[in-house]
Structure formats: C-alpha cells, structure tokens
Amino acid sequence: MTEIRFTVDGRPCLAKPGQTIVEAAKANGVYIPVLCHYEGLKPAGSCRICTVRVAGRYMAACTQPVTEGMAVENTAPDLEDMRKSLIEMLFVEGNHFCPACEKSGNCELQALGYRYRMLAPRFPYLWPVRTVDAGTPLVLLDRNRCVQCLRCVRGVRAKDGRKIFASVRRGPRVAIEIDHKLAAKLTEEEARRAMDLCPVGAILRKETGFVRPIGRRKFDHTPIGADVEKGIGR
Numbered sequence: 426m427t428e429i430r431f432t433v434d435g436r437p438c439l440a441k442p443g444q445t446i447v448e449a450a451k452a453n454g455v456y457i458p459v460l461c462h463y464e465g466l467k468p469a470g471s472c473r474i475c476t477v478r479v480a481g482r483y484m485a486a487c488t489q490p491v492t493e494g495m496a497v498e499n500t501a502p503d504l505e506d507m508r509k510s511l512i513e514m515l516f517v518e519g520n521h522f523c524p525a526c527e528k529s530g531n532c533e534l535q536a537l538g539y540r541y542r543m544l545a546p547r548f549p550y551l552w553p554v555r556t557v558d559a560g561t562p563l564v565l566l567d568r569n570r571c572v573q574c575l576r577c578v579r580g581v582r583a584k585d586g587r588k589i590f591a592s593v594r595r596g597p598r599v600a601i602e603i604d605h606k607l608a609a610k611l612t613e614e615e616a617r618r619a620m621d622l623c624p625v626g627a628i629l630r631k632e633t634g635f636v637r638p639i640g641r642r643k644f645d646h647t648p649i650g651a652d653v654e655k656g657i658g659r
C-alpha cells in the first residue's frame with residue numbers, strides 16, 4: 426500500500442490511503458484537538474474544534490482525508506485562538522459546574538479548557554434553562570452539560586441497531602432525547618459505554634458516583650493530547 430506524504434506545521438508525516446487528517450496526524454505523534462470525534466464512529470464534523478488550515482482553506486481535520494503533498498497548519502496562533510474561543514463558547518452556552526460534576530477529571534471539554542488555558546470566557550454566560558431526564562433505569566441525561574457532539578446518537582444503539590439517543594429541534598432549542606423504551610433494555614455494560622462515549626458529564630451511569638476520586642482521574646495527571654504527543658499507546 427503506497428503511503429501518502431504530507432506535513433503538519435512543516436513536520437513530514439506519512440498517511441495510509443483514506444486516513445483523515447486527525448487519524449494520520451495521531452499516527453505520526455501529532456495531536457489535533459477533537460471533541461465530537463470518537464475513534465470507530467462515523468465522523469460528524471459538528472464541533473469544529475479540529476479545524477486546521479490547508480492552502481488557506483479551513484477544514485475539519487476529523488472528516489478531511491489526507492492527500493499527497495498536503496501542508497496542514499495545526500498550531501498557528503489564530504487557529505489555536507479560534508479553538509479556544511469555541512471552547513469558551515461551549516462553556517457559556519451550557520451550564521457547566523466542574524467541581525460538582527461526576528465527569529470532572531474525565532471530561533474532555535474541561536481538559537481542553539485546561540489545555541487552552543481558559544480563564545474567564547470572552548463571551549457572556551447564557552445560563553440556559555435545561556432539563557434533566559432521569560426516566561430510564563440506568564442512565565441519567567443532564568442536558569445542562571450537553572455539547573451536541575452527537576457521539577451518543579451515533580454510538581449507542583439497541584440490539585436491532587435502532588438509535589437510543591436522538592437530536593431534536595434546531596438552534597438554541599436543540600436537545601438530545603432518549604427513547605425510554607429502548608433505553609430500559611440497556612445492559613450495565615452498555616450504560617457504562619454510553620457514559621464513556623459522552624465527552625462531558627451529560628450522560629451518567631445512575632447509582633454510582635465518585636468511585637475514583639477527583640485527582641486520580643484520566644486527565645488529572647496526563648493532560649489531553651499528551652499521550653498522542655508522547656507516542657503512548659501507538
């Protein structure tokens with residue numbers, strides 16, 4: 426199989442045919458931040474955190490395949506600031522109270538906030554009124570923390586393939602809904618996977634909490650992206 430040559434910020438990299446920029450960059454030890462992307466799920470291209478620049482054009486690195494000779498800009502100051510502003514927007518657009526959230530330390534949005542040294546967001550807080558759905562036996566859906574990444578919609582399915590989560594409405598009223606009948610049949614393992622798929626604390630496994638104390642969680646010691654940059658697990 427012929428490999429494709431490309432660069433990220435001038436660094437020579439190799440990609441397999443069909444690999445997206447995010448996948449190929451990761452395989453070369455280059456971290457491009459993602460939020461809606463999840464390995465193994467069809468890319469949605471919805472959050473735009475992974476935006477890179479190629480020949481002056483902005484593109485979502487999680488959906489764009491690498492082509493021969495592509496010169497990808499990933500860490501230009503304006504791109505990094507754009508990503509930071511997207512993260513800030515997500516924080517002000519929902520109701521995120523990290524110290525009281527079960528996902529603190531395992532939350533990708535929080536970890537990105539740290540990576541981009543977010544202090545006070547540059548946008549005003551909206552404090553939207555959102556609802557919590559506790560109507561299924563094993564999972565709790567807290568829409569206050571939802572960032573509309575659609576990972577749950579794409580990745581959580583019943584045995585017959587039907588979707589358990591769906592995105593309804595548009596604009597400021599957009600929300601995730603659960604099919605209660607299907608969700609009632611989720612196994613313990615499937616409920617745990619739904620929680621793990623969610624990058625924030627919007628989907629939680631009921632009845633268990635703070636089993637691993639804050640301070641000993643995924644991003645408490647290894648900042649987001651550091652595993653890719655250090656080549657851990659490649």
Ligand code: FES
Pocket residue numbers: 458459460461462469470471472473474475476485486487488
């Ligand atoms: Fe690429 Fe969300 S990670 S658009």
